[in-house]
Amino acid sequence: MIKVATVLCCFFISIGLNAQTDEAVLKKIYTTSLTNGKSYDWLNHLSIQIGSRLSGSLGAERAVTYTKEELEKLGLDKVWLQPVMVPRWVRGAKEYAYIETAPGKTNTVNICALGGSVATPSLGIKANIVEVKNFEELETLGKANVEGKIVFYNRPMQPDLIETFNAYGGCVNQRYKGAVEASKYGAIGVIVRSMNLRLDDLPHTGSMTYDDMPVEKRIPAAAISTNDAEVLSTMLQLDKNIKLYFKQNCKQLADVQSYNVIGEITGSQFPSEYMVVGGHLDSWDLGDGSHDDGAGVVQSMDVLRLLKESGIKPKRSIRVVLFMNEENGLRGGNKYAEEAKQKNENHVFALESDAGGFTPRGFSFDCNDANYNQVLSWQQLFKPYLIHYFEKGGSGADVSPLKTKTNVLAGLRPDSQRYFNHHHASNDTFDAVNKRELELGAATMASLVYLFDKYGVK
């Protein structure tokens, strides 16, 4: 009887300890991040000392060197660079645009080239404008109404969607495919309303494609600010014959060598099971990429440091991966997954932070029900930190090529209300990131990594 009682007693103590331990570990992780976090200092350097980090730029190169050096200081088991060829697009001299209501009567427009666009001819282009809200309207208008004109895509982000990424998803085809579609009807240029929920004067860049169009048929594409989109639309209602002039000087150069930056704590029990946490090191060139995705980079770096500082020795191998070229190619994400496959590395888990450094609300998960239910069983552990969002959904662009039938992919989900005010624009800068919000995000990520490492993937 005594033996049974002892066993039972041990059993309950062990349950008790386990429960207590997880709570205590999360408390330790959050406290360390909020009182002794490194993410904000790293972001300060990345944003202020280095600045924007477009693939192939000097900034991107310096960011590779800096983050590798900082990871080396953390005493991880391995730190290395994974070579990857990346596209190099350069903006050139600042763009310029105006609306011409009559010869000599012009209004300046805040404009920027879309990433990947060709330049205008050196004297710019000037043409009548045809405004559409979507590709169906464009098709209805047809060649007769579009040929020789500049197509103006002006479908705003839907303000009544609570999750702003859904509003972005509902609009971004104008930016990404707008030039391809407009070309079909003989347009000579494309301008798109910036993907911004707010009315302001900042143009927001972002990637676009020409698909397989021959180079000589490619038409220049640019974004204008939401205020300018409103003005232009009103002016067009008053007079269809106004013209838009714009000039841009961007260029696609040859691919260049760059790198993913990787650090690893090798697992104590299952070293060949890999768990990845990451963000992307490259950014657009207009701001300094603090939210997109400097925040995700420094949070991911701090996840490994927070685990170490909290005395956690992971069973599985935990890697931080700072991906290169998410914005205009996803070469880093694809390369990492390719090499993992070649080496037969078993990636059981991958988490990306690429939705801004705002107050974390939870995660979205791309995984099977068993793993999702396991996550739901952890909800109470996160409650003291106001982390409440655990939904099925996407993960992150860079980690998505790692998807298998059985592994878990996840994306950090911060509060998204302010994100698209800054996204891809010149105000995506360090001052827009709040230290505590950033640190809470890092701690939230570290906590999820800790739990999946401890309890495994189902």
Next chain:
Amino acid sequence: MIKVATVLCCFFISIGLNAQTDEAVLKKIYTTSLTNGKSYDWLNHLSIQIGSRLSGSLGAERAVTYTKEELEKLGLDKVWLQPVMVPRWVRGAKEYAYIETAPGKTNTVNICALGGSVATPSLGIKANIVEVKNFEELETLGKANVEGKIVFYNRPMQPDLIETFNAYGGCVNQRYKGAVEASKYGAIGVIVRSMNLRLDDLPHTGSMTYDDMPVEKRIPAAAISTNDAEVLSTMLQLDKNIKLYFKQNCKQLADVQSYNVIGEITGSQFPSEYMVVGGHLDSWDLGDGSHDDGAGVVQSMDVLRLLKESGIKPKRSIRVVLFMNEENGLRGGNKYAEEAKQKNENHVFALESDAGGFTPRGFSFDCNDANYNQVLSWQQLFKPYLIHYFEKGGSGADVSPLKTKTNVLAGLRPDSQRYFNHHHASNDTFDAVNKRELELGAATMASLVYLFDKYGVK
């Protein structure tokens, strides 16, 4: 049988309708707020056209007139002013302070008088400094070490508390009671580290008390920025003999007449049951009081408008109350409750928004279990709006005097991470408020009011 079936059928349809109706109504409310809200425009006027609204100031007077006029435009059943006498404290010429390390060697310090403080003598005061973290340390030091000196309270807000209002609660006694405590030991002045979780250069004001100290014994009290508090503390460790000079010119004048601004939609079924939604119209004088509590004012105003716009005819009488003098006296809140009691008005519910215009997370409730459980049964309705926080706790300073054993008091709980960067400081300004976040708050409040009106208070 047919009759029974019909009744049953109606019953289920009615359940179905009820469920659908609540979801549809919340959707309507949120959509209206995000696509056709008025709160941001009102806040723009309050903040930019009127500015700070310290009790008894011209700004406060203009805010009374403006908000009354705006409420009158909404077609409510009644709009009126409730007279209330309020204290009038004025800051006078800007304060000035420096640390003197040696005669003629000085470092300027960012300082502001605490609300309610007396002035320094006209030439200012200069004295040695004694730094303490709390009242216990002060007591241990005793008169021998404190007399004739300036007491420097330097206990920071605790960074590892997730809810920043708890960190504030753990520090604010230094500001509120610091002068009274220091006076006991013969201090000649008090400076306090600003209640700010961030290190920056802005001093944060706020209320303080002298209890019943005779006027001639009152010592001046001021706040210095967190950066200056750090510098001063370090300098004191290097040399205990450094001195602080400060000069302030503030003054308590005679009470003046002011007003609570009240609007009402009279209930269709239970007009003598009152539900209040409110914020406070006064602010501190350093910024323009956009977060504290312009946001709460305009959100409360919009609650009534959103109900009307959404076609809701409340059963109970819904009042918006814009309280005067929350910051330095709570005269408006007390007056409103006093008059309600005199008139025997049955206030079944009151909700305050006074925690900033940031993304709403939910509410805290001061109520019995039956009402709290009713709230919990509504959680799923709020889930699409990412509203997840429904906890027992405080409500709001202005509505708290309305507490009875049976009614429900509630406080909106927005994300609090950025709040104390702005609270009572010169950067509590319109540009720090995000339009969508503000509008989501208004919709969240309107939804709770709608549900309590529909289902009643238990």
